[in-house]
Amino acid sequence: MMQHKNLSAAPSASTESNAHLRLDGLTKRYGESFAVASLDLAVPKGELVALLGPSGCGKTTTLRMVAGLITPSEGRIVVGGNDITAMPPYQRDMGLVFQSYALFPHMSVAKNVAFGLEMRKVPKTEIATRVKDALAMVRLETLAERKPRELSGGQQQRVALARALVIQPSILLLDEPLSNLDAKLRDEMRNEIRDIQQNLGITAVFVTHDQVEALSMCDKVVVMKAGKLEQIGTPVEVYEQPASPFVASFVGRTNRLEGMAKGDGTIQVGTIALKVPTRTRGPVDIMMRPHRIRLLEATRDPADDSTNQIHGTIKRVTFVGDLLQYHVDVEGSEIIVEAASDHGRGIRNVGMPVTLSWRVEDTMVFGRSA
Known part of the structure; x- marks a missing residue:
């Protein structure tokens, strides 16, 4: 009863056979509660996969089970x-980057990076070479003798990444490593981590609650909710073909309306009849992305077959730098429209009657219980 193809099915046989990391029915219970419930996942060698979801969805628990910490x-x-x-954690051949970085404050940058090699009894001459190479990879070779307190947050993150990679692990695990950085540093580190991961060809699992990080960095996105898998797909698949209203709203911004589908390609929302790309029948939720809705001067001209048009009144305008968000009242429901700010020119005023227009194919439809 939903328009969008459910992409959360088990991976194909070819994906399974190519998987470097595979989770089969991975479950973690605490008493009667499930932190993670029967999670199946196949990660091919060299891919970066995001575990994405809100706090408490089980993504960090999953990562810690893979690391051997749970x-x-x-x-x-x-x-x-x-x-x-x-297998105990120290035998798993995995590098782990913690959210808090977990650097040793009394050790220099070089000593922090060398620690894992020293624990593995690597010869000193090899340690020196590998530490130097790891610091060069994260552009910190000139800061080798500094203490962590003498570094910025971004530099500390690079040290943590170098320490995880210097042991040449089979799998790199990253537990929300960018959450303590400011917005500009997050953008920089997203690109750096992705570039390093691709250059090394290392298999990596990245835990995040930030959909921008998941979409921009990763080959595949695993969306989780309440310990269960909601959808697996490429960034484009989970954004353009969400398997559920939860995925649609968590992976990107959406407007949501309730309606009744007639089975003829239309849905009744209050007094408004909307065209949709499905012949679903019964109660439905419909969702539209704010940036795919056009804000037009009020008109009563009918829309063509490929678009929907509805009429409303602007109730609030929010300036968000490069975007303007218009909050439009439509028969008591609020629909948000996003438009380029264009240097502050052409901003429409509160109280102005407007027409909202969007393509029929940009309407997401999900069946729901009556």
């Missing part, structure tokens, strides 16, 4: 064809 209640963790579910 014991699964059920299921298997398989790397390179080998079951590592019962």
